Amino acid sequence: MNSKNPxxxxxxxxxxxxPVLQLDEPAPVREQVEEMLTIASRVPDHGKLAPWRFIVYAGEERAKAGDALAQIVMSDDPQASDERLALERGRFTRAPLVIGVISRAAVHPKxxxxxxxxxxxxxxxxxxxxANAFGYGANWxxxxxxxxxxxxxxxxxxETEKVAGFVHIGTRTEAPFERVRPALEDVVTWRGAF
Structure with missing residues (x-):
């Protein structure tokens, strides 16, 4: 009989x-981030390929990333409003830490x-x-x-990679609220009895 961990x-x-706008300082310290990334790496990985990697955006690098996004928006729309450009500049500074999860998936013989x-x-x-286990809020x-x-x-x-997502991490400024989750009967098909 298996025992459970309540x-x-x-x-x-x-x-x-x-929500990303409810993430604030302090951010996790480097040792915590390294532990989080160790945990993040413990996923199913057929063939032991590690078909992903992480990019940690901290400190001023977050603002640099946002400046680059604003430049792209300006090149697409020279009339972009100051509000829109401010939004783009703030994409990576909304939370004190952002970690990009990058897919390195590629054709493989097996x-x-x-x-x-x-x-x-x-x-x-x-x-x-x-991040949650360390007591931080996070959003993918x-x-x-x-x-x-x-x-x-x-x-x-x-250019050979794809972005799986950007995980924003910080200290929650508000208690998390629960949202409606799907009812099991709407998402589960039972085949066979046990």
Whole structure:
């Protein structure tokens, strides 16, 4: 008979993303971030390929990333409003720490590319869990710049890669609220009895 871990079950059942505008200082310290990334790396990884990597945006690098995004917006729309440019400049400074999860999925003779992509998604989720386990709020976002390869050089993403998401981490400024979750009967198909 298997024994359960009630504390872990309760933690998993109450996991909640924190809206990015509710994340503030202090950020995790480097040692905590290294532990979070170690946890994020413990995901299913058929073939032991590590088909993902992490980019940590901290300090002034966050503002530099936002400046690069604003430049792209200005090149697309020279009439972009000051508000829009301020929004783009602030993309990486909304939370005190941002970690990019980058998919390195590629054609492989035995491991389907789809499995590699899902492994990167699992790394994003494990990073959320790790941040929450350390007492921080976190949010996994993929906004326009995750899909616009013109932004990638400034963000450190190679042209052979894809962005699985940007995980924003910080201290919650408000208690997390619960949202409606799907009813199991709407998302589960039972085949067979046990």
């Amino acid at each position: 504390e872990l079950i309760s933690f998993l059942k109450s996991r909640r993303s924190t 491991i389907p590319e789809w499995e590699q992509i899902m492994s990167a998604g699992a790394a994003c989720h494990n990073l959320l869990l790790a 976002l993929s906004e326009w710049y995750a899909f616009d390869n013109r932004a990638w050089p400034a963000l450190g993403v190679k």
